[in-house]
Amino acid sequence: MNLYSEHYVSEKCERFVTKIWCLDNSTGQTLIENKLVLPNGCFNLAIINGNFIEVHTSKKKYEMNEGFYFCSQMTNKVLVNIQPETKVTIIQLHAWTLSMFPNYDLSDFSDSIIKVDSKELPFSTKTDADLNSDISLLLNIVNSYFEELNTANPNKNLVEKICEIIKHHDEEISVSEIGKILDLSQRLLQIKFKTATGLTIKKYIQILKFRKSVDQMLTMSQEKLSLTDVALYNKYFDQSHFIKKFKDVTKTTPKMFNSSLYFLSQKR
Incomplete structure (x- = not known):
């Protein structure tokens, strides 16, 4: 069984959705415990099928049944325990x-769930409790809805413009500089x-910088x-500054960081 998998949306849909990813313990008979997820500057819509999962954020513990x-923006690592015969499908939304x-x-x-x-979802007329069992159906529904949203909103709003400017400047820009660009x-x-x-x-920029640094750490030896x-x-100002910021999020140092404990994005 492949516990972690990623599924990609259409090019037009990618304006709003980064990807769909699954944590699949649906055929497992043992608890998957103490797996970790890092903040990434995205929102998540999670669909739980089967028993339940436990999620520990920096604020509290959540027991999420079917x-x-x-899931709001996370600013620290999140711990996840997945019960046997349970599958989690997550639609990852841009900031x-x-x-x-x-x-x-x-x-x-933030740091909350x-x-x-399901009736509150914008694509609620096509969703039901069994949706998670068919990833291709979910992809079609998500692509269809967000492609229509993309067509209906050709112009970027203020929040999207801010995020685009931050990305264009490689997360190295101040709020005052963004203000000058947007007047x-x-x-x-x-x-x-x-x-x-x-x-x-500022916090959003810090999260993006942190995730980029983690991705680089994983390929350091190569x-x-x-x-x-x-x-x-x-x-970062220097190595000490980087280590401090890293510990703020993961509660460990870069040298003690064990990537096998984390669900990390696959390389496309």
Whole structure:
């Protein structure tokens, strides 16, 4: 059984959805425990089938039985225990995707999970409890909905523009510089961004830099990089600064980091 798998959406859908990934213990008879997930600057819509999973965020422990769950932005590592005969399918949404639905105020919603009624989902008319059993059906539904959303909204909104600028500058830009590019006040940028994501712009940039550094660490030996190289490449002041930020998220040092304990993205 392949516990972790990734499934990719259409090119137009990728504007809003990064991918769909599965944690599949549906045929397993033993508990999968103490697996870890790192923050990545995305929201997640989780679909649980079978028994239940336990998720420990920096705020509390959640027991998630069968159903649909919205997972907010995470700022620290998350611990996951998957019961036997349980499958988790996760639709990973970009940071700006929820800003397309202005009725959501996520200002104070981070490191948290809530259960949602499937009828509340934008594509609710096509979802049911058995949806998770067929990944191709889920991909078709997600592609169809978000491709239509893409067509209906050809222009980027403010939150998407902010994220695009951050990416264009390789996560090395200040809020004041973003404000100058968009000709808007820092206060307005911060309010709009936190309402849509639950994060400050600075925290979002820190998360993206951290994930890039982890990806580099995993290929350090092949690319003959040192820890100092990784730190400087990702614009940390020095190796000590990088280690401190790394410990803030993982509670361990880069040298003690064990990638086998984590669910990490596959290389495409």
